Amino acid sequence: MICRLINKARKKNVPVSLTVLKQNPAIRLYKRLGFSFTGETEIKYEMTVWPDPAP
Structure with missing residues (x-):
């Protein structure tokens, strides 16, 4: 599902x-x-996957 x-x-x-x-x-x-990691708190990470860069 994630994919x-x-x-x-x-x-x-x-x-x-x-x-x-x-x-x-x-x-x-x-x-x-x-x-990838884009932020954090004491107990959590924020993670983001970005769209592929244009060729």
Whole structure:
């Protein structure tokens, strides 16, 4: 499902963002899917995957 959401967002040229608790092991999955850290609080990370740059 996440991959489908990312693909749809890329077609529309918009980023996808999420918030995840710092101790959540799913962070590894999000990083593999292309998400990067864009912010944080004491207990959470904000992560975003950006549309592909134009060729």
